[in-house]
Amino acid sequence: MKKELGVHPYLFPMPVLMISTYGEDDVVNVMNMAWGGMCGENMVALNITKTHKTAENIRQRGAFTLSIADIPHLEEADFFGMVSGNKIDDKFERSGLHAVKSDKVDAPVVEEFPLTLECKVVKIQDDEFGYRVIGEVLNVLADVEVLNEKGKVDPTKLNAFAFDQFQNGYYAIGEKVGQAWRSGAKMVRDAK
Numbered sequence: 001m002k003k004e005l006g007v008h009p010y011l012f013p014m015p016v017l018m019i020s021t022y023g024e025d026d027v028v029n030v031m032n033m034a035w036g037g038m039c040g041e042n043m044v045a046l047n048i049t050k051t052h053k054t055a056e057n058i059r060q061r062g063a064f065t066l067s068i069a070d071i072p073h074l075e076e077a078d079f080f081g082m083v084s085g086n087k088i089d090d091k092f093e094r095s096g097l098h099a100v101k102s103d104k105v106d107a108p109v110v111e112e113f114p115l116t117l118e119c120k121v122v123k124i125q126d127d128e129f130g131y132r133v134i135g136e137v138l139n140v141l142a143d144v145e146v147l148n149e150k151g152k153v154d155p156t157k158l159n160a161f162a163f164d165q166f167q168n169g170y171y172a173i174g175e176k177v178g179q180a181w182r183s184g185a186k187m188v189r190d191a192k
Contacts, residue, residue, distance in 0.1 A: 013162030021057035032081030053085030063105035
């Protein structure tokens with residue numbers, strides 16, 4: 001039996017993404033957000049509020065980095081979602097994390113996050129459906145510790161966590177439970 005719950009943003013898992021930008025005087029700003037993700041092979045979409053400091057920085061610089069937060073830095077990642085760069089200019093400095101300038105875009109790379117996408121802005125949409133930034137991924141940086149023997153990212157080594165829209169919790173990600181385009185192969189064969 002199903003129960004109607006009304007209209008809610010109930011998808012799970014939601015990513016925990018860190019958007020890093022430069023503000024005035026090259027001040028590093030990082031924002032925690034869940035309303036974004038891949039929208040093409042080399043494209044990302046971020047749904048943010050246009051009054052955020054991050055949105056202004058993106059408009060000014062035309063670039064950002066998008067990182068996966070990991071469990072060892074959950075406290076800092078949550079802090080970035082609780083504190084506004086519009087109110088606290090040195091919020092990144094207060095986190096104790098470290099950043100270097102991206103070689104590909106005009107944005108910072110947070111050294112402690114294990115996976116970072118370097119992105120340039122290709123379009124900003126501002127309409128009745130919200131404020132959306134579309135970015136082209138120019139490069140991906142990964143800590144060698146999260147790579148497998150073939151040089152690919154191993155999700156079990158990322159220590160990533162997901163956001164729970166139901167109860168505002170964070171949940172660890174890691175156990176592999178199937179293989180895409182193989183786990184359903186028997187059903188495909190049986191359907192022919």
